[in-house]
Amino acid sequence: MIDIGGAWNPGTPTRSLYHFKLLIMLCETFGFHLAQDFYWWNPSRLPTPAEWVTVRRIRVKDAIDAVWWFSKTPWPKASNRRVLQPYSKSMRELLKKGYRAKKRPSGHDISDKFAVDNGAAIPPNLIAIPNTESNSYYLRYCQERGITPHPARYPAALPEYFIRMLTDEGDRVLDPFAGSRVTGEVCERLQRRWLCVELVEEYLLGARGRFERTGGPEPETKAASDEDDTYYRMPHPGILWNGATDEPLSADGGKTRRVSADPARNSGQTAPFRPSSSRPAPLLDLLEAEAEPATPAKPSRDQSSRQ
Numbered sequence: 001m002i003d004i005g006g007a008w009n010p011g012t013p014t015r016s017l018y019h020f021k022l023l024i025m026l027c028e029t030f031g032f033h034l035a036q037d038f039y040w041w042n043p044s045r046l047p048t049p050a051e052w053v054t055v056r057r058i059r060v061k062d063a064i065d066a067v068w069w070f071s072k073t074p075w076p077k078a079s080n081r082r083v084l085q086p087y088s089k090s091m092r093e094l095l096k097k098g099y100r101a102k103k104r105p106s107g108h109d110i111s112d113k114f115a116v117d118n119g120a121a122i123p124p125n126l127i128a129i130p131n132t133e134s135n136s137y138y139l140r141y142c143q144e145r146g147i148t149p150h151p152a153r154y155p156a157a158l159p160e161y162f163i164r165m166l167t168d169e170g171d172r173v174l175d176p177f178a179g180s181r182v183t184g185e186v187c188e189r190l191q192r193r194w195l196c197v198e199l200v201e202e203y204l205l206g207a208r209g210r211f212e213r214t215g216g217p218e219p220e221t222k223a224a225s226d227e228d229d230t231y232y233r234m235p236h237p238g239i240l241w242n243g244a245t246d247e248p249l250s251a252d253g254g255k256t257r258r259v260s261a262d263p264a265r266n267s268g269q270t271a272p273f274r275p276s277s278s279r280p281a282p283l284l285d286l287l288e289a290e291a292e293p294a295t296p297a298k299p300s301r302d303q304s305s306r307q
Ligand SMILES: C[S@@+](CC[C@H](N)C(=O)[O-])C[C@H]1O[C@@H](n2cnc3c(N)ncnc32)[C@H](O)[C@@H]1O
Pocket: 150, 152, 153, 154, 155, 176, 177, 178, 179, 180, 181, 182, 183, 197, 198, 199, 200, 203
């Protein structure tokens, strides 16, 4: 597994192609198979790169890391049953009310087997985990000893997802860029053997805290208390398209740094939203992808004209 956020080319609002080249090289030169590409969405990611996103307003927030699963054969061991998710509200309703087998607008022919309650849903390859750890034993351990905590720690649920899906108890996991050894901590908890390599000694000194804690490693997996705690909702991209006339785009693509007379625009705030009575306000639930509503909502006039 490789988590790689990608990078921006210095000084221009364009992306480096490095990580795509790496992917091609690992497969075409070194013979790995790309078993699947995942995308880790960090809902708490700050709006960066600030110059392009909040100052010139010419790019959107960079909030996704690509997480690539490479395998030595096309058939690495794996089970998606290890990472199932609760059914979404719409799917639960569908299971309750029953599903009328028919051809979907997408062209897929869905049989009545679709409405079988399997207890949980198969997740999409988009993984939503906020990176908001602020009060862990690890951080307290570092603080008490004057050790600088690792600045780019992953949420434990990220390695945990793949360790659960792709390994069995007793298997060995190698993390060659271990940082604060969050992978090691997860492996201890899940009874996998592990090996971590890290260049910076101070990170390893801090990482000791993960294993010296009495009572074993700290479980970071969030126990689901209710749906609001387990689902991240993302607005439909059209929710604010209200027919208002847009400000003309800068012909130079934002190359000239302009300061607007409107202070709200400079501070990155959006203009006040005036809702349109004709537009429905649909919300896409990212994790509801396994079910389409029984009766799809009619697209609004504005939406259909964009297709
Ligand atoms: C993104 S961090 C990993 C963070 C880690 N997953 C965690 O949650 O704490 C990448 C780490 O790789 C280390 N690193 C970079 N090059 C390395 C190398 N050649 N050998 C070993 N470690 C290296 C860096 O010092 C850094 O701590």
